[in-house]
Amino acid sequence: MKTETQLNQSDAGMARRAFLRYAGAGVAVAGLAAVGACKKDKNNPNNGLTDVGSGDIGVLNYAYALEQLEAAFYIQVADTSGNVFNNDEKSLLGEIRDHEVAHREFFRKALKDKAIKDLTPDFSAINFGDRTSILTAAKAFEDLGVTAYNGIAFKITSADILTVAGKIVSVEARHAALISNLINPGSFVNADQVDLATGLNKSNGPNAVLAAANMYLKTKVSASSFNF
Structure with missing residues (x-):
């Protein structure tokens, strides 16, 4: 399995190309950086856990942790799944x-020095x-x-x-629908x-989300500063 450093090196060019295309980030990052300048996160391990911090910086780090995990997973799929998927499926998973x-x-660029450390995935399962x-x-x-x-x-x-989060979650929902359709057309x-009664997507708080995410992380993450 590749290390996080190797993963970052292998997809650095791809990330640069994709960054502005998907995030509309040129303007948004400046706004997020301004928010980050006046707040500090709790980027210190707590009993072996990496805490995301509090306030809006905590929210950004929380999302950053999840995006690190997802990016590492799909890079691993592209690098090691071989002929498991047909060409059309490979193209979709590549997107x-x-x-x-x-x-x-x-998130890495928006958070700058307030970002939590790079996380190490554990995909052994x-x-x-x-x-x-x-x-x-x-x-x-997803x-x-x-x-x-x-x-x-x-x-x-x-x-x-909030605007950026809304844009990203809508993309994540498209991913979730696609994966569901690949499993069961x-x-x-x-x-x-x-x-189905309300037409609303389900939601989970950080405690439940991180309990699930930490199953696939060697670097465990907590959100102890959020009051849930």
């Missing part, structure tokens, strides 16, 4: 990878030579990402951050994703 790398680099194993993990990551953004949005005080939205 998702590009999006996740762009999201990761967006995933068989990257097996279609079902890969898509099951992909569904877990559904987790959507519910995470939905569950933290009310904590955001900056209009700039025609089922692009399932009852475990959307409350």
Whole structure:
């Protein structure tokens, strides 16, 4: 398995190309950096955990942690899945990878010195030579990402951050629908994703999200500063 450093090197050019295309980041980063300048995060390990911090910086780091995990996963899929997927599926999964790398680099640039450290993934439970194993993990990551953004949005005080979060979660929801459809064609939205009675996507708070995410991280993450 590649180290995080190797992953960063292998996709650096791709991230640069994708960054402005997907995030509209030229203007938004300036606004987010301004928010970051007046707040500090709690970027210190706590009992072996990396805490995301508090306030809007904490929200950004929380999202950054999840985007690091997703980007690392799809890079691993592209690098090691071989002929598990047909060419059309490889193309679609490659686009998702590009999006996740762009999201990761967006948060890295916005947070600057307030960013949590690079996280080390642990994908030992995933068989990257097996279609079902890969898509099951992909569904877990995509559904987790959507519910995470939905569950933290009310904590955001900056209009700039809320706007960017809304743009990113809409992309993550497209990913979730695509993965669901690859698993079971025609089922692009399932009852475990959307409350069919209300038409609203489900949400989760940081405690539930990070408990699931930490199963795939050697670098464990906490959000102890958020009051949930």
